[in-house]
Amino acid sequence: MSDQATPTNDTLYAVIPAYNEAENLAALVNEWAPVIAATGPAARLVVIDDGSKDDTFKLLEELREDHGDVLVPLTKTNSGHGATLLYGYRYALEHGAEYIFQTDSDRQTVPEEFSAFWDLRGTADAVIGWRSSRQDGFSRLIVTKVLKAVVRLVFRVSVPDANCPFRLIRAQALEQALTTIPPAHNLANVLLTVRLVQQHRGIRWVKITFRPRQGGVNSINIPKIIGIGRRALRDFWGLRRLRQG
Numbered sequence: 001m002s003d004q005a006t007p008t009n010d011t012l013y014a015v016i017p018a019y020n021e022a023e024n025l026a027a028l029v030n031e032w033a034p035v036i037a038a039t040g041p042a043a044r045l046v047v048i049d050d051g052s053k054d055d056t057f058k059l060l061e062e063l064r065e066d067h068g069d070v071l072v073p074l075t076k077t078n079s080g081h082g083a084t085l086l087y088g089y090r091y092a093l094e095h096g097a098e099y100i101f102q103t104d105s106d107r108q109t110v111p112e113e114f115s116a117f118w119d120l121r122g123t124a125d126a127v128i129g130w131r132s133s134r135q136d137g138f139s140r141l142i143v144t145k146v147l148k149a150v151v152r153l154v155f156r157v158s159v160p161d162a163n164c165p166f167r168l169i170r171a172q173a174l175e176q177a178l179t180t181i182p183p184a185h186n187l188a189n190v191l192l193t194v195r196l197v198q199q200h201r202g203i204r205w206v207k208i209t210f211r212p213r214q215g216g217v218n219s220i221n222i223p224k225i226i227g228i229g230r231r232a233l234r235d236f237w238g239l240r241r242l243r244q245g
Contacts, residue, residue: 010121012036012043013097015088017081018105019050022059028107029063029071035111036101037070039118044072044095047105048088051078082188086181089188093175100174102189104165110209117168117206125173125201128193129166129208147190154236155194159205162193166208173201182239186231191239 014036018025029047036045045067049057060073076087085102092100099121103109109129117127131144144161151162167189177195185191196203 010040011096011098012039012101012118013092013095013099014043014045014101014103015085015092016045016047016103016105017050017084017088018047018052018056018060019078019081019084020052020054020056021105022052022054022056024105024107025056025059025063028105029060029067031107031111032103033067033070035114042096043070044092044097045070046072046074046088046091048084048091049073049075050080050084051076079184080186082186083184085188086178086183086185089174089178093171093178098171099168100171101168102165108211109166110211113166113208117166120204120206121168121170123202124204125170126196127168127204127206128161129164130160130205131164131210132160132207133210147187150236151190151194155198157194157197159193159197161205162190163187164208165189169196173199177201180239186235191236 014032016028016032018028021028025047029045033045036043047060049060057073057075060071060075064071064073074088074091076084079087088102089100101114101117117129120127144163147163148159148161152158169192173196174192176199177192180195181188181191
């Protein structure tokens, strides 16, 4: 899809997974709620508590008092970041979203950069962020490079940033891609990017700012990086021959 007129159905759902993010939630919702609401009266900010051990969901429900027109707080049993993303994507599709935006709850992305993505929605099936530089430490940069290498090795797909948590996708493209992604896949956004490329979807890559985590604790270290790489290689290798749709 390219060079198409701006669509008339602009219903946007923004999906944000959250696990033990009580420290970030008030600022997160206060920053994003007006940005999402500005796209139209049916827009929703869907924040999904992934079985947090802190007061994440309690705080979300309190925040709904001030943002009830746009904020949808959900909670579920803990199943990890990837499974929570897929849960949120399916929720958005089931509730009539025409566009689905995704970012994370650690506030490393900048809400003011969303408008550039929204302006491009009629020109591509997906507009995906590209973290050309990361401000959150060397270990996180290594994760990005490891995943890029694994994707190239297994799927023969080369993309600037397969796992960037700043992406806007048309519902039709997302729905088709999800048919080839296991329901609890741990690296859902990486595999989603691969499927969009394999299905010859039009993708626009846009450089974004990626700040240090704005609150909470960075849990990534070298042993975890090694584990992420090994698991990604094993999981992706088993999926490489799936029907591409």
